[in-house]
Amino acid sequence: MPTTRPPSQAAFAVADRIFEGGTVLTLDEALPVAEAVALQGDRILAVGSRDDVMKHRGPTTEVIPLLGRTMLPGFVDGHSHIAAMVDTWGWPDLSPPPAGDVESFEDLFTRLRQHLAQTAPPPGATVVAVGYDDSLLVEKRHPLADELDALSTTHGLVLIHVSGHLATANHFALEQAGYVPGAEDPPGGVIWRDAHGVPTGVVAEQAVFGLLAHLPPRTPEEQLGILEQVQLHYASQGITTAQEGQTSPAALALLEEAARQKRLLIDIVAYPKWTTLTQSLSTRVAPRAHATHRHDCGRERHEKTTGPTHVLREFKERKHVGEYQDRLKVGGVKLTADGSPQGKTAYLSRPYFKPPENEPPDYRGHPVVSQEELDAWFDKAYAEDLQLLVHCNGDAASDMMIAAVRAAQAKHGPKALRPVMIHAQTVREDQLDAMKALGILPSYFNVHTFYWGDWHLHETLGPERAPRISPLASTLRRGMTLSLHSDAPVVPLEPMRLLDAAVNRTTRSGAVLGPDQRISPRDALAGLTWGNALLYFEESTKGRIAPGLRADLVVLSDNPLTVAPHALVDLKVLLTVKDGEDLFSSPEWDADADASMFSQSLFLDETGWLV
Structure with a gap:
């Protein structure tokens, strides 16, 4: 009853x-x-x-x-590139295990042959594949143009390295980009050449984007449809707030149109790229038929800008920075200070353990921006109360950001702007002290310990420096907020692998890299939730389960x-x-x-x- x-x-x-x-x-x-x-x-x-x-x-x-x-x-994404996920959706994946199954040149070539046979692109079209990793291929090197010519001499073949800082291409694609014998390196980029001055196929940093000028177009509706699929992919990983970590004008237009049409399923926080900021001041328009906006890492085309003095105030006012509109918020501006440690382009204070073959023994990488340019951006950002995110992998790049923030605060006084050091891969103990004092928040790409821990140990940083990458425990010991991120699509969106890497710090070979930097599961979960919400000034509404917060x-x-x-x-x-x-x-x-x-x-x- x-x-x-x-x-x-x-x-x-x-x-x-x-x-x-x-x-x-x-x-x-x-x-x-x-x-x-x-x-x-x-x-x-x-x-x-x-x-x-x-x-x-x-x-x-x-x-x-x-x-x-x-x-x-719900997990809050500390840093990824959702627009780049849209761009690369459906492209051939050349990732090694566990993200994929490409372990050798033969695996890679087989995957590309299958794609060409299945899709039958017209002659002259550019075919782009992503995710190959020379450090994990049996051959331990990049495939070169002569080898890729065996697959096709009538299509452009472009393979983007897992780091995003490098790519390799066949001669057809090199010639389309103008990367021929005698050509100069593009601004901010490097073309690798053999002893006779002939491009080998491999290019670095800004030169990557010259290879992508002939991609087949997508209609605006196709882009919006793919954006919905990508958002559902984020949701399948438990992510309810995502970042577009270095937003091009085309990417911002796409996100704004999706917001206008009520097609944003999760919250997205966008950070326009510093060199294209003047272009991002356009009003809301339908997205272009196609425009590549591959993610940050300092590898987009290098556009000149009038600098921060003339654009930040207008940008902040016209884009309603810091306010959600139909689940889209512009959070601030993103700058890139250096490259990638796994690609040996990060800017270090000491030489690489094993420098690249074409570099001298004292090679430390190079900055993408000058100290003067970085200082100018922080000066104006502090004047306009605007948040800046800065990609810093090498500790020399981190020194540059710290110096820029210190100079800005000396001039404008301390402000709660929460500048974020993205990746912060090799920050030293003294740098963490300075970051805490200045209010700089580190956001760690901590899954490096798994994906490239062995590579850093034996190739890039060596046994002294490699165990300290992503120093999570050192950060917590100082009472600093922890933030963790995947940098997708560099690696897959896998919050549980971020959690595993924070707690265990095991490499692909099973070694424990820096046991003293391991943290507890609860601390790691905080770094995936309210720690990341703090980056967006949203800790009062997200990242915890408490009455009144977002469901x-x-x-x-x-x-x-x-x-x-x-x-x-x-x-x-x-x-x-x-x-x-x-x-x-x-x-x-x-x-x-x-x-x-x-x-x-x-x-x-x-x-x-x-x-």
């Missing part, structure tokens, strides 16, 4: 949805662990014990059993705080909730939900109360 009905709900706000029956890791110090969460609209209504939260249940409240799974705040949630297959450390990478995202609505659900979640609903339906009376 029916049970006694609950008392009047008049004293309690009625929830739209209640999740119960599992573990809730709130990442909120006031209540670290809870049993249930109630949602009302796009906000969290209540968090706590099951009995307390169920007081918010009304006749129409949907009660969702977690079935012993673990709920956390951005993720359900994992198990509890990251209780599973074995090396099982962290195997945790699965089962459900992602954005603003109170399900955005992604896995087949496993759907099957269990159907079974649970069938079971509950046997015990409901006509008003919906359990009997």
Whole structure:
């Protein structure tokens, strides 16, 4: 017979949805662990014990059993390039395991042959593939133009290195770009040549973008459709807020049009690229038929700009910087100070352990911007109260950013602008002290320990410096906020691998790289949630599960705080909730939900109360 009905709900706000029956890791110090969460609209209504939260249940409240799974705040992306994900969506993937299966030149050539046979591009078209990694190929080198000519001499073949700082191409693509014997290096770029001055096929930094001028076009609708697919991919990884980490004018136009059409499914924070800032001041327009906006790392075409003095104020006012409009926010401006450590183009204070073959023994890499240019940007940013993100992989580049912030604060006084050092791969202990004093936030590409830890140990940095890459524990010891990111599409969007890398720091070979820099799972989860929300000045609305915050949630297959450390990478995202609505659900979640609903339906009376 029916049970006694609950008392009047008049004293309690009625929830739209209640999740119960599992573990809730709130990442909120006031209540670290809870049993249930109630949602009302796009906000969290209540968090706590099951009995307390169920007081918010009304006749129409949907009660969702977690079935012993673990709920956390939705993951906030600390740094990636969602527009670059749109650009590369559907391109051949040449990644090594575990992201892909290309381990040798033969694997790589087979993949390209298959793509050419399946797609039959017209003669003259450019075919771009991404993700190859010379450090993990059997041959331990880049494929060269002569070798790629064996695949095609009537198409441009361009292979973009996993770092994004390098590419290799066949002679057809080199000639299309004007990279022929006698040609000068483009500004900010390098063309690798043999002893006779003939381009080998490999180019670096800004020269990469000269190879991409002949890509086949995509219609605006195709771009918008792919953007929706990419956003669902982010959601499938539990990510509810994403970054467009160095936004071209074309990328910003695409995002603005998607926002106007209400086609943004997750929140996106864009940071226009410093050298194209004047172009980004255009009004909202439909996206171009096609324009490559591959992500940062200092490798886009080099455009001259009038500098920060004349554009920052207009940019801030016209783009409503810091304000969401239909899930799109312009957060500030992104600059690139150097290149990539795995590509040996990062700017170091000491020489590389093993310099590239074409460089002298004292080679340390090079900056992308001068100290004077970086100082000028920070001077004007502090005058206009604008946040800057700066890509700094090498510690010499980090010194440049620290000096620029120090000079700006000496002139304008300390301000809570939260400048972010993106990647911060090789920051030293003394630099962390300076960053804390200046309010510079490091955002770590910490999965380097897995993907390139062995390479850094034996090739780029050596046994003294490599164990300190991504110094997470040193950061926490200073009481600094931790931020973790994937830099996708450089590596896949995998928050669980970021978690694993932070806790275990194991390389591909299984070695532990810098055991003293390992951190706890809880600290790592904070770096994926509220730590990243802090970068966007959104820690009061995101990154924790607490009443009044945005109802951005993720359900994992198990509890990251209780599973074995090396099982962290195997945790699965089962459900992602954005603003109170399900955005992604896995087949496993759907099957269990159907079974649970069938079971509950046997015990409901006509008003919906359990009997």
